[in-house]
Amino acid sequence: MTEIRDTVILGSGCAGLTAAIYTGRAGLNPLVLEGHEPGGQLSITTLVENFPGWPDGIQGPALIDNMKQQAARFGATFQQAQLAKVDLDVHPFRLQTSAGEICTRTLIVASGASARWLGIPSEQALIGHGVSSCATCDGFFFRGKEIAVVGGGDSAMEEALFLTRFATKVTLLHRRDAFRASKIMLERAIAHPNIVLRTNTVVEEVLGVEEKDVKGLRLRDVTNGQESILPVSGLFLGIGHVPNTKMLAGQVDLDEDGYIRTRDNVLTTHNGSLVHGVFACGDVQDRRYRQAITAAGTGCMAALEVEKFLEERGH
Numbered sequence: 001m002t003e004i005r006d007t008v009i010l011g012s013g014c015a016g017l018t019a020a021i022y023t024g025r026a027g028l029n030p031l032v033l034e035g036h037e038p039g040g041q042l043s044i045t046t047l048v049e050n051f052p053g054w055p056d057g058i059q060g061p062a063l064i065d066n067m068k069q070q071a072a073r074f075g076a077t078f079q080q081a082q083l084a085k086v087d088l089d090v091h092p093f094r095l096q097t098s099a100g101e102i103c104t105r106t107l108i109v110a111s112g113a114s115a116r117w118l119g120i121p122s123e124q125a126l127i128g129h130g131v132s133s134c135a136t137c138d139g140f141f142f143r144g145k146e147i148a149v150v151g152g153g154d155s156a157m158e159e160a161l162f163l164t165r166f167a168t169k170v171t172l173l174h175r176r177d178a179f180r181a182s183k184i185m186l187e188r189a190i191a192h193p194n195i196v197l198r199t200n201t202v203v204e205e206v207l208g209v210e211e212k213d214v215k216g217l218r219l220r221d222v223t224n225g226q227e228s229i230l231p232v233s234g235l236f237l238g239i240g241h242v243p244n245t246k247m248l249a250g251q252v253d254l255d256e257d258g259y260i261r262t263r264d265n266v267l268t269t270h271n272g273s274l275v276h277g278v279f280a281c282g283d284v285q286d287r288r289y290r291q292a293i294t295a296a297g298t299g300c301m302a303a304l305e306v307e308k309f310l311e312e313r314g315h
């Protein structure tokens with residue numbers, strides 16, 4: 001007989017780890033499936049300046065590591081596995097994971113969101129050969145080179161600023177002339193001597209597919225259709241994220257972009273009715289705030305819902 005767990009948490013970012021701290025502290029021995037990006041988005045970011053309690057900021061990976069240690073102290077266990085399949089109609093839920101079958105009374109979905117790509121063939125062909133979505137992972141390879149970053153939000157600003165540590169020039173390309181980024185981040189980028197902002201510009205092609213190495217970008221000015229070549233050695237995407245919900249399609253309600261629709265913030269639904277015992281938290285259900293602190297907050301809420309759910313059923 002497979003052991004029936006009280007709770008399993010999908011994802012090990014800020015939301016999943018907060019849920020693990022709370023459910024661990026409640027004595028529920030949570031199992032965290034770490035997913036394909038262990039630690040989530042914070043683990044590939046740099047300085048986090050707005051997480052309360054760290055007046056001088058804290059490095060994203062260090063913050064995640066602290067949370068993981070805190071969860072482990074309360075009995076959370078971690079498995080490097082991903083959910084392949086689950087049938088939410090049968091309770092307790094049976095999860096098919098890359099590490100085998102798991103049975104659980106409750107499920108916390110904290111699978112987050114992953115980097116979005118432009119989706120053009122030349123970009124896809126050159127991922128890992130000069131095209132990247134992670135400045136902190138790959139910036140080092142561009143020491144002394146000229147590169148480009150695409151996007152107009154905080155991620156793009158953060159990437160561009162971080163990449164100035166290595167690159168001699170960073171061209172920030174944005175498809176509109178208005179920015180989504182916060183004022184403080186945009187001002188920092190504008191003020192940086194090695195960052196050049198180019199608005200109303202889209203990437204039509206990444207050059208260098210034959211050579212298997214980025215040689216430049218073919219750009220188009222959207223106001224007049226004029227094309228130009230920007231010689232760069234690297235391209236970084238900072239154009240947002242897509243929620244990791246493929247494995248739940250058809251079992252919980254998703255919005256048009258794949259985010260989990262919730263009721264009362266963390267309760268999941270299917271065809272408008274509650275899916276009892278399944279709770280969603282963090283970026284996988286949040287298209288509006290998407291902050292580390294809000295992810296942590298909803299992780300806490302999901303954990304409290306799990307406690308209430310199990311208590312009501314006498315567990």
Ligand code: NAP
Nearest residue numbers: 118151152153154155156158175176180238239240289290
């Ligand atoms: P975002 O705010 O959604 O911005 C995505 C940007 O990429 C937008 O400017 C968008 O253009 C552009 N974009 C999207 N798809 C594109 C495409 N196919 N081609 C070209 N451009 C495309 O995402 P984000 O920057 O990742 O930020 C997400 C959240 O995390 C935000 O709440 C942000 O404040 C937060 N964050 C905070 C920090 C920080 O405070 N240090 C750092 C990173 C992220 P349009 O504007 O035209 O839609």
